[in-house]
Amino acid sequence: MSAVRQPDEVLLGFARALRAAGVPVTQDRAQGYLAAVALVGLGDARATYDAGRATLCGSPDDLARYDQVHEAYFNARDGLPRTRPAEEGVPTLSGLPLSEGDGDGDGETDDPVVRAMASEVEVLRHRDVASLSAAEKSRLSTLFGTLHPRPPRRRTSRHQRWHRGTVDASRTLRASLRRMGEPADIEWRRRGNKPRRVVLLIDVSGSMSGYADALLRLAHRFTHGGGVVETFTVGTRLTQITRALHFRDPERALVMAGETVPDWSGGTRLGETLKIFMDRWGQRGMARGAVVVVFSDGWERGDPTLLAEQMARLQRIAHRVVWVNPHRGKSGYEPVQQGVVAALPFVDDFVAGHSLATYAELVEVVASA
Amino acid sequence: MENRLPASADDVAARLGETGYLCDGSLATVTFLALRMERPLLLEGEPGTGKTALAEAIAETLGLPLVRLQCYEGIDATQALYDWDFPRQILHLRALEAAGGNTDVEEAEKSLYDERFLLARPVLAALQQSPAVLLVDEVDRADDEFEAFLLEVLSTYQVSIPELGTVAAATPPIVVLTSNRTRELHDALKRRCLYHWIEHPGLEREVQIVRSRAPEVSEELARQVVGVVQQLRDEGLQKPPGVAETLDWARALHHLGTTTLDLESAARTLGALVKYREDAQRVKQALDQLLRA
Numbered sequence: 001m002s003a004v005r006q007p008d009e010v011l012l013g014f015a016r017a018l019r020a021a022g023v024p025v026t027q028d029r030a031q032g033y034l035a036a037v038a039l040v041g042l043g044d045a046r047a048t049y050d051a052g053r054a055t056l057c058g059s060p061d062d063l064a065r066y067d068q069v070h071e072a073y074f075n076a077r078d079g080l081p082r083t084r085p086a087e088e089g090v091p092t093l094s095g096l097p098l099s100e101g102d103g104d105g106d107g108e109t110d111d112p113v114v115r116a117m118a119s120e121v122e123v124l125r126h127r128d129v130a131s132l133s134a135a136e137k138s139r140l141s142t143l144f145g146t147l148h149p150r151p152p153r154r155r156t157s158r159h160q161r162w163h164r165g166t167v168d169a170s171r172t173l174r175a176s177l178r179r180m181g182e183p184a185d186i187e188w189r190r191r192g193n194k195p196r197r198v199v200l201l202i203d204v205s206g207s208m209s210g211y212a213d214a215l216l217r218l219a220h221r222f223t224h225g226g227g228v229v230e231t232f233t234v235g236t237r238l239t240q241i242t243r244a245l246h247f248r249d250p251e252r253a254l255v256m257a258g259e260t261v262p263d264w265s266g267g268t269r270l271g272e273t274l275k276i277f278m279d280r281w282g283q284r285g286m287a288r289g290a291v292v293v294v295f296s297d298g299w300e301r302g303d304p305t306l307l308a309e310q311m312a313r314l315q316r317i318a319h320r321v322v323w324v325n326p327h328r329g330k331s332g333y334e335p336v337q338q339g340v341v342a343a344l345p346f347v348d349d350f351v352a353g354h355s356l357a358t359y360a361e362l363v364e365v366v367a368s369a
Numbered sequence: 370m371e372n373r374l375p376a377s378a379d380d381v382a383a384r385l386g387e388t389g390y391l392c393d394g395s396l397a398t399v400t401f402l403a404l405r406m407e408r409p410l411l412l413e414g415e416p417g418t419g420k421t422a423l424a425e426a427i428a429e430t431l432g433l434p435l436v437r438l439q440c441y442e443g444i445d446a447t448q449a450l451y452d453w454d455f456p457r458q459i460l461h462l463r464a465l466e467a468a469g470g471n472t473d474v475e476e477a478e479k480s481l482y483d484e485r486f487l488l489a490r491p492v493l494a495a496l497q498q499s500p501a502v503l504l505v506d507e508v509d510r511a512d513d514e515f516e517a518f519l520l521e522v523l524s525t526y527q528v529s530i531p532e533l534g535t536v537a538a539a540t541p542p543i544v545v546l547t548s549n550r551t552r553e554l555h556d557a558l559k560r561r562c563l564y565h566w567i568e569h570p571g572l573e574r575e576v577q578i579v580r581s582r583a584p585e586v587s588e589e590l591a592r593q594v595v596g597v598v599q600q601l602r603d604e605g606l607q608k609p610p611g612v613a614e615t616l617d618w619a620r621a622l623h624h625l626g627t628t629t630l631d632l633e634s635a636a637r638t639l640g641a642l643v644k645y646r647e648d649a650q651r652v653k654q655a656l657d658q659l660l661r662a
Contacts (some may be wrong), residue, residue, distance in 0.1 A: 050398035058559040
């Protein structure tokens, strides 16, 4: 039974295992792998490992997977590849028993037939973030990887050369001058476009504490979605957390942000902090032509007229102001809180923000702003 | 001849080391494979980790000319491949007119598309000069269309010019592509290449690099500088310093006559190390702590 396996077989088996782990290993890559191993020699374990990395992988993500599979495949002490820890990414199946009792009655579809058909992940997507248990929260945190924010784009005044569009007269003329006046190819140009800045203002006061974690994760996704994204927390004070969110690892970014912000779950003085934002950052350029997203439930302790004033100021400067209210999506919600009433006239989009599904909608609203 | 191919990965490492490029085992193996398998080498990594320098070092080691193609947004085939020297073609025509011969029209037209009127841009130049090292720098900056075109060249190592015929390399050039990963390259292009992600070097390696690239800097200073830089890379700066910045900083300190790193000289030369105001502030705050450690 213990037939000695051919080296080719072992190596191709490894390529297969790698493909199963999600690395796009194609036939020609596998062949390149065999050729490379033949060159460096099978005896040299380290060089064989490097050869595989060079021939089978194509991105840093692949490299991490490669290391795991390599370890499991070649160094498995039990003789069998061990199960790998679940990767961060897109879970399709959930082992999480969702209890029936809590979290219902948020105006979500509770029809038993629909529920039976929807996968658990889909249910989790629509649950109110603040009502989740710790286990569900950690499941949800991996689902944030499925959000792919794109920056909104703006047109620039500069033209770029392009293969169609309008005639680029000066370039055409210059090219023809270089050829001593002989006419030649016509050059074309189009208006350039650039990502528009996105500014996120996250309310971290006590009434929003159930959403703070989810909102920071969302901000982290925005920060790594391309374009310039600036993030601030508002509460009793204004804190810039852009830098903390620049860490690639969301957990580390959240810890850093947590350390930066001094006023977790405090009161709300939205008007005052917004004024500080406008004075110190917004007016000077950060909010100019930007898409500004305010995450708040609008429970304002301070003077609502100040908030209205500042929102008006913000709207004049910004390209678009989006207000995300976690209670907006719930049944029976009326925008009656002082803060919301004051701010609403100066808001371009008033959207819900209590579940992953609504965050996905928000991502679209921002991308098309 | 200098340009014989290396026999093993260790040979590659040793010979690159002679030119002052110090690389670790995996990079040497990958380079060795790229040379032997005649496949392009795709290098990714943070800016300042020595991607471009590797191509230069390979060219120097093998004694081959280095042809560099710097990519940018909007680059197209005429800037990478070839162009016809239109003014000279016109001149040639005028000269024919002036000679007043009864030249055959077809003959005259044919003489226009001669190799002497061809302006060889980097890719064609590399094929003509073969063997050569072709460095395609910062491919991620070019557009998708350009990538498709590169793909064609890299798979066949030949260029067809409609008026002239096909130019093929006698020996395929050694191709090194670098990318800063500002966008994901197309998978088809990646599949043609051997892939390597260059990490920031470890402490000992970086000290060696500083010592070999800037021999005027004392061992002690080099060690201190590298120690601080290595810690700064974990600080979450906007732009963590690369090896190039380490070298700049070490040289800057040396020019100020510093022999041991202290707070004052470090603060004065910070501009060589970090290039953002916010980073500079953070580093200044952290420096005290770092230097004490």
